[in-house]
Amino acid sequence: MYLNFIITTILFISCSFFKGIKLHYVEKGDPKNPLIVFVHGFPEFWYSWRHQLKEFSKDYWTIAIDQRGYGQSDKPSNVSEYHVDNMADDINALVKSLGKVLNFLSRTQKLNSICTR
Numbered sequence: 001m002y003l004n005f006i007i008t009t010i011l012f013i014s015c016s017f018f019k020g021i022k023l024h025y026v027e028k029g030d031p032k033n034p035l036i037v038f039v040h041g042f043p044e045f046w047y048s049w050r051h052q053l054k055e056f057s058k059d060y061w062t063i064a065i066d067q068r069g070y071g072q073s074d075k076p077s078n079v080s081e082y083h084v085d086n087m088a089d090d091i092n093a094l095v096k097s098l099g100k101v102l103n104f105l106s107r108t109q110k111l112n113s114i115c116t117r
Contacts, residue, residue: 067090
């Protein structure tokens with residue numbers, strides 16, 4: 001039954017942007033609603049947010065990403081590609097590509113700089 005929730009109610013998407021890095025994300029909710037982006041910590045991936053996606057999608061368009069190096073997102077080989085500025089730019093690029101303004105950011109772990117950009 002739980003697996004059925006994942007398969008039937010969350011849309012799986014991959015999108016390529018910002019310096020050619022492909023980021024995987026999942027979404028739930030109406031794109032006309034305000035956006036919430038959920039960002040996992042180490043060593044998690046988007047699935048950590050499955051319960052929040054279900055709950056918050058009632059009033060928001062919710063997106064949970066796999067950060068670069070995790071899940072189904074690209075895994076650059078150069079360690080410098082994982083600098084916090086690049087990871088923050090990934091999220092900014094995603095939000096802009098969706099035509100939205102970032103309303104919430106959860107569990108940022110060193111991505112606090114994204115809130116000030």
